């Protein structure tokens with residue numbers, strides 16, 4: 001092997017073969033260097049393209065017109081619901097790890113969070129269905145866990161796992177819910193008729209609730225939660241399994257209720273829906289509130305979904321699972 005440096009100043013005894021070998025080696029090195037440069041350039045280009053794409057996405061997000069947020073109640077509006085230091089563990093699982101929230105009268109308040117974030121556990125403690133390990137819940141100056149009966153009269157609840165007396169017909173269930181809340185029979189009948197028509201349950205109302213579809217069950221449960229015209233409605237996933245027309249009806253009913261001074265707290269995975277109807281929102285992740293306030297404060301110039309994904313730890317890149325594409329039949 002001939003040293004490359006010798007090519008520049010070939011000694012007198014250098015043979016033609018040696019010179020040819022040195023030139024070939026030089027050419028090879030040049031080729032490799034060009035390849036390396038090409039690779040580096042490609043890498044730099046890819047990096048620049050990725051940075052440009054990110055910047056463009058950021059610019060697009062910044063210039064994209066966000067859905068207009070509904071006006072939140074004034075900061076001076078009285079609180080209808082105050083949650084302080086709420087915590088709950090199931091054995092070793094800490095479901096709710098010290099939640100503080102304030103919901104003002106006349107607010108349409110959305111609670112969002114990934115699966116298992118602690119939303120249902122929180123709402124169950126708020127509505128007197130699950131005793132907290134620590135913390136307090138106050139509804140209109142009434143401590144839910146000190147005076148549960150009084151607090152429950154002011155609250156309408158749509159729990160997550162619907163446990164209804166489903167061997168009753170829809171009409172019987174509504175009647176039962178009304179009289180249980182202290183309404184007289186005539187008032188229950190009048191309100192039942194309004195609710196049945198608002199939810200489009202006319203055809204089903206005399207059938208057993210056990211035979212209802214998932215969406216119909218949700219609607220009758222919602223009607224039961226509203227029949228005593230509570231000050232506060234706490235609804236866990238109210239739109240899950242509900243068709244778009246019924247959902248639009250329901251939103252209108254809830255918006256009118258809020259406009260008249262009622263307050264709605266609902267959990268949902270539908271970011272667009274929350275953005276469209278709620279004036280305030282809390283993002284709960286791993287049992288803690290990571291952001292809460294008016295919709296504009298929380299989304300901070302981004303879409304709520306982007307903000308949510310950011311706070312919830314970003315998207316996971318799906319790797320592996322190649323077996324899913326091998327189609328075993």
Ligand SMILES: Nc1ncnc2c1ncn2[C@@H]1O[C@H](COP(=O)(O)OP(=O)(O)OP(=O)(O)O)[C@@H](O)[C@H]1O
Nearest residue numbers: 090093094095113114115116117118119120121122
């Ligand atoms: N009855 C229970 N026993 C034991 N662990 C529970 C129970 N209920 C909830 N958990 C746990 O508590 C955590 C919070 O659950 P929770 O149902 O409150 O979450 P979530 O935010 O409502 O979820 P999702 O969006 O999936 O409905 C999860 O880790 C869940 O596994």
